[in-house]
Amino acid sequence: MKLLAFFFAVSWTVDVFAFTPLVSPLRLQSRQIRSPYVTMAAEKLETVSKKEFLAMLAEKSGKPKTEIEEVLNLALETIVDTVSSGKKASFVGFGSFEPRDRAARAGRNPKTGEVLQIAATKTVGFIASKNFKESVKSGGE
Template identity: 35%
Template sequence: MNKAQLIDAMASKSGLSKNDSKKALEAFVESVTDSLKSGDRIQLVGFGSFSVAERSARTGRNPRTGQEINIPAKKVVKFKAGNDLAQDVG
């Protein structure tokens, strides 16, 4: 499902117009992004939680040459599915 399909699905299930659904989705994405940038954790009970984790620097290997390379530290976004979502999908 791409963004346009998600907007269509949101509009049909909520009774909102496609334009209002698009605004709602964009506001959600922007709010989640801003919260994660500030280091907050977002928990949607039953759906899941978004958080930021630090990956430490490490040494890896170039699969083509076998040469060792340094992989720098970085922040990554993690999502953990909630129980309701996990049960509905699985």
């Protein structure tokens, strides 16, 4: 994908013996290569805060906000504890939270271009259920 994007990002001239780029490949910066997926991530989404989320739950359930907040905090804490202990937390019809290992890899300092070694780490991953994906795809209808 990057090679293809590089090919279209660089203007080519015809030399008698070879094709040579007008822009050196070493000078082409990664931010000049745009993926079609970047525009989707760049759009600003409306965020529902925890306070607003609690108000929506309280309205739907008819329970007091304090009770809903207590249960939500307990549920989130339990998910964090479960995944932190190396287990998968799965909710049928919603999705699964699981611990993931991210391998060590080479990276670059964006200011200096210096190659750095990024250490291996653990992170959390979420896999949405089929129902969740379909709901998002259809716009929640």
